[in-house]
Amino acid sequence: MKRAVCVCSGGIDSTVAATIAARAGYELYILHVSYGQRAEAREREAVNKIAARLNASELRFVELGFLKDLGGSALTDQGVAVPTGEEVHLDERETPSTWVPCRNLVLLAIASAYAESIRADSIFVGFNAEEAKSYPDNSSEFVSRYNMVLPEAVAYSAIPPRVIAPLVDMHKPEIIKKGIEVKAPLELTYSCYIGGEKHCGRCESCVHRIRGFRMAGVADPTEYELF
Numbered sequence: 001m002k003r004a005v006c007v008c009s010g011g012i013d014s015t016v017a018a019t020i021a022a023r024a025g026y027e028l029y030i031l032h033v034s035y036g037q038r039a040e041a042r043e044r045e046a047v048n049k050i051a052a053r054l055n056a057s058e059l060r061f062v063e064l065g066f067l068k069d070l071g072g073s074a075l076t077d078q079g080v081a082v083p084t085g086e087e088v089h090l091d092e093r094e095t096p097s098t099w100v101p102c103r104n105l106v107l108l109a110i111a112s113a114y115a116e117s118i119r120a121d122s123i124f125v126g127f128n129a130e131e132a133k134s135y136p137d138n139s140s141e142f143v144s145r146y147n148m149v150l151p152e153a154v155a156y157s158a159i160p161p162r163v164i165a166p167l168v169d170m171h172k173p174e175i176i177k178k179g180i181e182v183k184a185p186l187e188l189t190y191s192c193y194i195g196g197e198k199h200c201g202r203c204e205s206c207v208h209r210i211r212g213f214r215m216a217g218v219a220d221p222t223e224y225e226l227f
């Protein structure tokens with residue numbers, strides 16, 4: 001059976017990507033990275049349930065606390081406010097306060113090491129066009145260039161894994177529709193940056209989630225504090 005490392009945050013995008021891998025017949029090795037984000041406890045809870053639902057062969061948690069120590073992000077630094085919906089401007093090329101410096105490059109390096117060690121031929125990620133507007137490390141350009149360097153990063157005897165980003169050209173409504181099509185467990189996902197028991201409904205990520213479900217014309221199965 002083909003093996004795939006699935007990088008999973010517990011949110012919608014990575015859960016849909018992991019489900020696509022499962023439906024394509026891959027044996028799943030799910031990797032969740034803790035980098036000091038505020039919502040880590042709730043993300044872990046979500047990933048545990050998602051891994052069980054998708055019959056993952058393994059679930060690994062990796063601690064990257066040094067990213068928090070480097071500072072500079074609203075997701076990891078309690079001194080920086082998390083932006084709310086009113087402050088979200090989707091088309092801006094400014095650096096958002098939620099940017100974690102080089103997070104996805106670090107994350108893919110770890111996923112690649114995991115993939116090489118278990119001889120997985122693919123690494124599935126939830127990178128997508130909506131995130132790529134604000135975060136360059138979600139773009140198809142980033143994925144294709146990373147795939148170019150990967151063969152030079154593994155052992156001579158290894159078959160280099162490839163990063164597969166099945167949602168890379170999609171925005172949230174399309175991702176949600178795709179998730180329903182492949183029967184992704186969207187009801188188990190957690191998107192909020194704040195990390196409360198329920199989704200806050202106000203932060204940038206919640207706003208994207210709410211808008212995505214609304215535009216997809218689908219009921220959001222999660223509960224919000226706000227409503």
Ligand SMILES: [Zn+2]
Nearest residue numbers: 192200203206
């Ligand atoms: Zn929120």
